[in-house]
Amino acid sequence: MNPNQRLYIIGAGPGGLEHLSPAAHAALQSCTDLAGHGLYLNLLGPLTEGKIRHKTPMGEELARGTLALDLAASGRITALISSGDAGIYGMATVVFELLARKPKPEWAEVTIEVIPGISAMQAAAARVGAPLAHDFCVISLSDLLTPWELIAKRIDLAGQGDFAVAFYNAVSNKRSWQLLEAQKTLLRYRQPETPVIVAFNVTRKGEQITVTTLGELDPEPLNMLSLVLVGNSETRRVGPWVYTPRGYHTKPELAD
Template identity: 55%
Template sequence: MSKLFVMGMGPGDLGLVAPNATKALSACSDWVAYGYYLDLLGELSAGKTFHNLPLGEEIGRARLALDLAAQGKNTALISSGDIGIYAMATLVFELLDLQLQGKEKHPEWLDVDIEVIPGISAMQAGASRVGAMLGHDFCTISLSDLLTPWETIDKRLHACGAGDFVVSFYNPVSKKRDWQLNHARDVLLKYRPASTPVMIGRQLTRPEEEITFTTLGELDAKDVDMFTMVSVGNSDSKHIVNGDKHWIYTPRGYSKKL
């Protein structure tokens, strides 16, 4: 039986591709992904058949991967980071769910052996770059309202603020969305100090990586692009400096034992 590996390739550095993901990539004849991610895999891609569908064609990518696997080809459906976090895994299972409901006409998909392989997420990569930002309770929020109503996102922003969670913002801005991040900042400022540390991570773990330390009060969407992830500390998070070294950590409460 052919297999469909639904896999995350990590944030970009080949050294951070999980061993199980490397094995799966080697075992597959066909790779389905956004072309930029295929390029990042470099030497691992030798001899593979690429199926490059552009941004915005996520449904097409998931359908194609299922079709290729149903045809007997070991196939890798690839996303950056972890494929289960704001990525392609959910589409695969949504399509299978629709097939089981009789709303799709691809019974052959149900015979595909599917294995989901996790990857290191952007929020983990960013946290590692600055120290221990995710040391206590945290959440993620996507600021894209392409698939989620803005009213829902706004409600979650207030819940994040009220719960005092460290938060990592995915999809903070795009060419058509330039106001949501500043709105998110203003919501969080109702719940935590303007001095709260913020990490802006662009092209995390990739050659173009840029890390910027700022504060919640100084956070501005003009300093962020679509290749950036923004992480905001909670009210206890600390930004510490040792010479030219900067760290952000979020204490868990060990100070009571020290």
């Protein structure tokens, strides 16, 4: 097998290069070609120097994955870039779906390596403390690829299960009603005072982190770059921090 027929699927982290893993750094250094959305390639800054950049617009994920596989099959060491973690609403699943549904014979020669990255929810949680310290789930509110009826069911079950919830794709220029519906559903299971974190451009220029409550959550100022973390029934604030306890308060050392 040709060692140059290699595809790295890289989770580049939330944006700040300080959160890019050493494994991702090493893979990028070895690459000849980079494929990704222009914003994510730009966030790599000087790490793209000397590489051929293949920029594709948002919504062209299948074309981007096909391009990356074709480049690697042709003997170009290629990196397919996602923000956050490539396996969480990222490009890794696109590549494997192409291999499963629309394979080309030459793709079978490509060595694929998925390199994990820090997700936006992890970065946002770290900014405020430890709101995801107990069981949590992640739900995308975009209904472009998933029927809203299924999304609504998952939100309801997350409420029943008392999971902390990270909402991706919370709002867009064309829709905000899904976040309002999610808020309404979760308010059936937890108090209006439940802490909520709204993160925008976390670790990037223009970062904004707001701590509010479930009852006061307002979708109007938000956009597609906003991430919403909703605590569970035990999530609380201590000074400027937000955390979700795991039961350590029942230990004799911390018991009231």
